[in-house]
Amino acid sequence: MVPGRYVRHSLIVRLLIVSSLIAVCSIGATAWLAAMTVSRGIQQAQGSSLANDSATYRRLLDYAATNRTWQDVGPVVSSLSTEAGRRVTLTMQDGTVIADSAALADPASTPDPLPARASAVVDPLAVDPALGAGASSDPIDARVVGPFALTSPERRDLEGFAAKILACVDALGGDGAISIAPSGRPTVETNSVAIAATCGVSLLDEVVPPTEAAALAQLESAVNACLSAQRTTTITLHRDLTWSTDAPLPLADQLAIPTCLKSSRQQLLAPYAPPAALLYLSSSTRAAPAHLDLSRANQLKIAALAAVVLLVAVGATAAAAHRMIRPLRALTLAAQRMTRGDSDARVQTRGRDEIAELGAAFNEMSAGREHMEEQRKALISDIAHELRSPLTNIRGWLEATEDGLAERTPELDRALLEEAIQLQRIVDDLQDLAMSDAGELRMHPQAMEVAPVLAQIRTAYSAQAAARGISLTTSTPDGLTLEADPVRIRQAIENLVTNALRHTPDGGTVTVTAQGEPGCVVVDVVDTGSGIEAADLPHLFDRFWRADRSRSRGSGGSGLGLAIANNLVHAHGGTLTAVSTVGLGSTFTLRLPAG
Numbered sequence: 001m002v003p004g005r006y007v008r009h010s011l012i013v014r015l016l017i018v019s020s021l022i023a024v025c026s027i028g029a030t031a032w033l034a035a036m037t038v039s040r041g042i043q044q045a046q047g048s049s050l051a052n053d054s055a056t057y058r059r060l061l062d063y064a065a066t067n068r069t070w071q072d073v074g075p076v077v078s079s080l081s082t083e084a085g086r087r088v089t090l091t092m093q094d095g096t097v098i099a100d101s102a103a104l105a106d107p108a109s110t111p112d113p114l115p116a117r118a119s120a121v122v123d124p125l126a127v128d129p130a131l132g133a134g135a136s137s138d139p140i141d142a143r144v145v146g147p148f149a150l151t152s153p154e155r156r157d158l159e160g161f162a163a164k165i166l167a168c169v170d171a172l173g174g175d176g177a178i179s180i181a182p183s184g185r186p187t188v189e190t191n192s193v194a195i196a197a198t199c200g201v202s203l204l205d206e207v208v209p210p211t212e213a214a215a216l217a218q219l220e221s222a223v224n225a226c227l228s229a230q231r232t233t234t235i236t237l238h239r240d241l242t243w244s245t246d247a248p249l250p251l252a253d254q255l256a257i258p259t260c261l262k263s264s265r266q267q268l269l270a271p272y273a274p275p276a277a278l279l280y281l282s283s284s285t286r287a288a289p290a291h292l293d294l295s296r297a298n299q300l301k302i303a304a305l306a307a308v309v310l311l312v313a314v315g316a317t318a319a320a321a322h323r324m325i326r327p328l329r330a331l332t333l334a335a336q337r338m339t340r341g342d343s344d345a346r347v348q349t350r351g352r353d354e355i356a357e358l359g360a361a362f363n364e365m366s367a368g369r370e371h372m373e374e375q376r377k378a379l380i381s382d383i384a385h386e387l388r389s390p391l392t393n394i395r396g397w398l399e400a401t402e403d404g405l406a407e408r409t410p411e412l413d414r415a416l417l418e419e420a421i422q423l424q425r426i427v428d429d430l431q432d433l434a435m436s437d438a439g440e441l442r443m444h445p446q447a448m449e450v451a452p453v454l455a456q457i458r459t460a461y462s463a464q465a466a467a468r469g470i471s472l473t474t475s476t477p478d479g480l481t482l483e484a485d486p487v488r489i490r491q492a493i494e495n496l497v498t499n500a501l502r503h504t505p506d507g508g509t510v511t512v513t514a515q516g517e518p519g520c521v522v523v524d525v526v527d528t529g530s531g532i533e534a535a536d537l538p539h540l541f542d543r544f545w546r547a548d549r550s551r552s553r554g555s556g557g558s559g560l561g562l563a564i565a566n567n568l569v570h571a572h573g574g575t576l577t578a579v580s581t582v583g584l585g586s587t588f589t590l591r592l593p594a595g
Contacts, residue, residue: 019317123276168199226260503529
C-alpha cells in the first residue's frame with residue numbers, strides 16, 4: 001500500500017476535512033446573519049402576524065361584543081400598547097382613526113404612518129375563526145344578543161323555573177348547575193341523562209318568552225325575505241336557530257339557507273354592535289435602532305470565537321474518527337490474515353454500534369468459512385474412502401486373475417459387477433448432489449397418483465425384505481394425487497425405504513403410508529430398527545454422515561441417500577423430517593405440496 005495514497009484516502013482525514021468545511025460554513029453563515037440582523041436594527045413591523053397578537057385581538061373583540069360603539073375604547077388601546085410594548089391603532093374602514101396608542105401617549109407629537117396592511121379586522125359580527133376565542137364555528141360573537149336580550153321579568157321567571165329544575169336534580173342526587181347565557185336566559189346543566197329527563201330539563205329550553213319570540217319572528221321574516229329573493233322556499237326558524245321546511249329541499253336550496261341566516265342575523269344585530277374596525281400593530285416609534293459596532297476589539301472577539309468553534313469541531317471529529325479507525329484497522333488486519341490462509345482470524349468486538357456489528361458479522365463469516373473448509377476436507381476424505389473400497393476390490397481380483405492366483409468364475413464376475421455397480425451408484429449420487437447444489441437438477445412435474453409409486457416400491461424391495469424376514473407394507477387411499485416429478489419422488493422415497501431396510505433387524509417391519517392433509521400430501525416411512533440418538537438427529541441429512549462411523553460401507557451405505565432425498569424433497573417445495581426413539585425405530589415424514 002502506498003503511504004501517500006493511504007493518508008489521502010484515510011477516513012480520519014476525510015472526516016476532518018468535512019468537519020472543517022461544515023464548521024467554516026456554519027461560522028461564516030452565522031457571522032453574516034448576525035451582522036446583517038444587528039446592522040439593520042429593529043425595523044417597524046409591517047402588518048405583524050396576528051398569530052402572535054391574538055390576545056390583543058381578543059381583548060378588542062371583548063369590548064366590541066359588549067359595547068355598541070368604539071367611543072370609550074381609548075383606555076383599552078393604551079393598556080394593550082403598554083402590555084405588549086407595541087403601537088396599537090384602531091381605525092374605521094375608511095381610515096378614520098378611532099384610537100391610536102401613540103397619539104394617546106403623546107398628543108402633541110405626530111405619529112408615524114400606519115403599516116400598508118391591517119393586522120386584522122375587529123368585527124363581533126364576523127369573528128376571525130383563527131384568532132377568536134373558543135372553538136365555535138359561529139362567525140357571530142355569542143355576546144352580541146341585540147333584540148334577543150330578555151327583560152328583567154322574563155329573566156326572573158325563567159330563573160325561577162330553572163331553580164325548581166335544579167332542586168329536582170339535587171334531590172335525585174345529580175350534579176347540576178345553572179348557567180346564564182349572554183341574553184340572560186338560564187340553562188340547567190347536569191351530567192345524568194336520566195335525571196335530566198325526570199326533572200324536565202328540556203322543558204326549560206321549550207319556553208320562549210315574548211322578547212325572544214318577537215326577535216325570532218323578526219329574524220325569520222328577514223331570512224325568508226332573503227330566500228324569496230333567491231326563489232327558494234321559506235323556512236320555519238326555531239329558538240336554537242335550527243330550521244324546518246314543509247317539504248324536502250334540493251341541495252342548492254339547502255346551501256342557500258345558512259347564507260341567508262348569517263346575513264339576516266348580521267343585519268338584525270348591526271345596530272347593537274360597533275362597526276367593523278381595522279387593527280394595526282406596529283413597533284413603537286420610540287424604539288432606538290441598534291447598529292453593529294465593528295470596532296477592532298469586537299472584530300478580534302468574533303475571530304477568537306470562530307477559532308474556538310473551529311478547534312472544538314476539529315477536535316471532536318478527530319476523537320470520533322480515531323475511535324472509528326481503530327476497530328476498522330483491526331478488521332482490515334484480520335481480513336488480510338484470512339486472505340493468507342489463516343482460518344482462525346477473528347476480531348475483538350466492543351460496543352453495540354455499526355462497527356461492532358460489522359466485526360461480529362466478520363467473525364461469523366470467518367467461522368462459517370472455517371466450518372465450510374472443514375466440511376470440504378471431510379467430504380474429499382469421505383469420497384476418497386467410498387471410491388477406494390470398490391476400486392481396491394476390483395483391482396485386487398483382476399490382478400489375482402492375471403497372476404494366476406484366482407480363476408475367472410461366474411461368481412467372481414458377479415462380485416466384480418456388484419462392486420462396479422456400487423461404484424456407479426456412488427458417482428450417480430454425487431452427480432445428483434452436485435446438480436442440486438448448482439440449481440441444475442431438472443424436474444419434470446406433472447399430476448401423479450401416489451398409490452402406483454408406493455406399489456412399485458413395494459414390488460421392487462419385497463424380495464430384499466423377505467430374504468431377511470422383514471414385513472414391508474404400503475398403504476395409501478385411492479385417488480391421492482400431487483404435482484411432482486414421478487421419477488424424483490420415487491427416488492426420494494426409495495432412499496428412505498432402503499435406509500429403513502438397512503437399519504431394521506431381521507423379522508422387523510417397515511411401513512410406508514401416504515395420506516392427504518389440507519394443502520399437502522404426507523408420506524411416512526416407519527421402521528422398527530435400532531433408532532437414532534437425539535444428538536445425532538441434526539446431522540441426519542449431512543453428506544457421508546453415519547451414526548456409527550465404524551460401520552463399513554457394505555453394511556452402512558455410502559451416507560448420501562438421506563442427503564439426496566432431502567434435496568429432492570426441497571426441490572419440490574416440501575420438507576423432510578425425522579423422529580426416532582433408540583431401540584424402537586424411526587419415522588421419516590415427507591411433506592409435499594398438493595399442487
